[in-house]
Amino acid sequence: MSFEVQDLYDVIKIVTLLILSKTPRIEIGKLRGRIEELCEHRICVELGDLNRALSELANEGLITVKGEYIELTSVGLKVSGDWKSLLLKSEPILEVVAGLTDGSITGLMVILSSFFAGLSSKLTVFAALLTLASVAITNFSSFFLGGVTEDISEIISVKRLMDYSLSDNPDKGQRLKAIELLKQVFTLLNREIQKSNIMSAVVCAFTTLFAGFTPIAVYLMLPTPYNLLGSIVLIGSIVILLLARYRSKMTKIPLKITLLETLIIILIATFASILLGINL
Known part of the structure; x- marks a missing residue:
């Protein structure tokens, strides 16, 4: 995952990793709701945008997608911890x-x-x-x-x-x-x-x-x-x-x-x- 934030998908990936730093396994629908709740429903995160961001995270070896659930890999756990440490x-x-x-x-x-x-x-x-x-x-x-x-x-x-x-x-x-x-x-x-x-x-x-x-x-x-x-x-x-x-x-x-x-x-x-x- 690139450190540079270039588009919406990068932002979604960062938010996803921050959420997963507290809950290493979460349902995709619940994740989408958490992101929209985070934004106080001011913007709508399209399912297509979320799926693309999750697909990129999976390709980078940070998460695994198991049906309707996603889960951090060992590498993803470290990266999410690093983002949490950096931002929080x-x-x-x-x-x-x-x-x-x-x-x-x-x-x-x-x-x-x-x-x-x-x-x-x-x-x-x-x-x-x-x-x-x-x-x-x-x-x-x-x-x-x-x-x-x-x-x-x-x-x-x-x-x-x-x-x-x-x-x-x-x-x-x-x-x-x-x-x-x-x-x-x-x-x-x-x-x-x-x-x-x-x-x-x-x-x-x-x-x-x-x-x-x-x-x-x-x-x-x-x-x-x-x-x-x-x-x-x-x-x-x-x-x-x-x-x-x-x-x-x-x-x-x-x-x-x-x-x-x-x-x-x-x-x-x-x-x-x-x-x-x-x-x-």
Whole structure:
């Protein structure tokens, strides 16, 4: 399937893949109804246009047609997921990475401060609650407001490129129908993106709390000096097993490289925080 959107059939194919990303198997008649419902019945998707688009998807190996039903192939499942990720920003990669990083560093700072200052358990818990809550709330608000702004801005750019590509279609009727369908699709995408960003912000906040409170809990439960050693080992495990592996998986970069990058960033941030604390 070409990435460039050139005609009505390409738009129908994209909409079909987005619908199938949620329901890998669907009846053709129901699919047509979903598309028209998506457009609030402002345009009528002709059965011939739909069948041609489905035929192209089948020829490209993205779907299989079984009687009145269509179903995604393994390749189609990946492509539909890619379109969903591109248009809906549904993969909270940055949120998880930021949450694990901020939570780990904040937790480490609380633990080191408590250990060297000789704080009691109550004061350590108070410091942890105050610090991690402020970081989590900041992450939530930043990712929600910033995420919505960034994602919608990117979606507008994608829509402009698609509109420009469709404008070359010599068939005026098909061109207008394709542009109208695309307009309705992106109207829906704007609403979905706002919902997705709320979830992403929540994911980031909870990931921050998890990465921060877990080593602090270990620090409070174990006796000295095993508490410091155990909590640092746990933070290292979070960084290595969760953060570095997650980055490696999502970016398709070897684990050794992502691990080295992650450790360098964590160490720089940690030492910077310690130096600031000493100077203050």
